[in-house]
Amino acid sequence: MIDEVAALLRDVAATAVLPLFGGLSETDVREKAPGDLVTVADRRAEELLTEGLTRLLPGSVVVGEEAVADDPSRLGLLRDTGDVWIVDPIDGTGNFAAGHPPFVLMVALLRGGAPVAGWIYDPIAGTLAVTEAGAGTYVDGLRMGPPQPPPGPAALRGPAMIRFLSPELRARAAAGTRRLGAVLAGQHCAGREYLDILAGHQHFALFWRALPWDHTPGALLLREAGGVAARFDGTPYDPADDRSGLLVAASDEIWHAVHTALLSAESPT
Incomplete structure (x- = not known):
């Protein structure tokens, strides 16, 4: 599933996010709370990610940033005993709306309330970080570890x-x-x-x-x-x-x- 979610993130970025980068109109951006922006790209990306993730894992539920903005009670799903996806369709929306990086797409999977997998994709840099609990973290295929020796x-x-x-x-x-x-x-x-x-x-x-x-x-x-x-x-x-x-x-x-x-x-x- 690591590769399938990575492919989904790349596809959503290519179809729903990047085509609007630097080309949003005033009506494409609004404040959902003071200083907290949402764009049409955020909403479309979350829709596509929700569809794709629940298709990959039937029976799972999604807690997305924009869905919670519309219905805060969805936060209660984080304690669900089943499979729960957490989705940030565009992290760094303020940057995206202003037409400059960085911004990323992020997904995590909870199982029984505990995180078991995570993905961060930066579509401008082309950087993908993935992890599965107990299996280490990889960025663009390279395994990551702490700095050795740690700096003072x-x-x-x-x-x-x-x-x-x-x-x-x-x-x-x-x-x-x-x-x-x-x-x-x-x-x-x-x-x-x-x-x-x-x-x-x-x-x-x-x-x-x-x-x-x-x-x-x-x-x-x-x-x-x-x-x-x-x-x-x-x-x-x-x-x-x-x-x-x-x-x-x-x-x-x-x-x-x-x-x-x-x-x-x-x-x-």
Whole structure:
């Protein structure tokens, strides 16, 4: 099924997403919530992915970002004991609507509430990351692993969405940024952040919003590559947990180094 879902993502990107990239009209884009855009490409891509995924796995259900926007009760399906697909038809919609990358398509499969497979596809870069629980993570056919040896704190780089933290956490994190090599602004596309961690272009990412379609595929991809995706208290990421705050990193050592620098009450300011 890994290859079948990958083929579906490529096909949906080619037929529903890329033809509209850079060519959306004003009527093709709307706000579903303040600052949260949706386009006709998002909706069409989710329709096609939903049709294709349920055809691949009869009896399964889909929790898609746009379907949840229309009916929030669908989030309850994340606790379903059967097969549940999580779909982000276009992650980075703001970038897509503005006519520039990055943006990606993402899918994850839950079985009994636990993630068992994940896919991230960047159609502009042509990059595909896939994983199956217990089988490792592959990016464009190459198996990924954590950096060896792990770099020290002064060499670490990655995005941190500090502005969304509570005032106390924001002040602590802002003071701790100088302990790391580079704290970046972020690319407005969670899936691309995961791909860049897997590729070694950055080492961590700190998010405030932790919605299941934004993070379930990437969290599993990262864990299967020897990385960590955990809440600020160290609890492993669970897509059905609706708390905010998520720190992901290429290895356990890096996770703890970034947590100490940005979030620990004991970190020097």
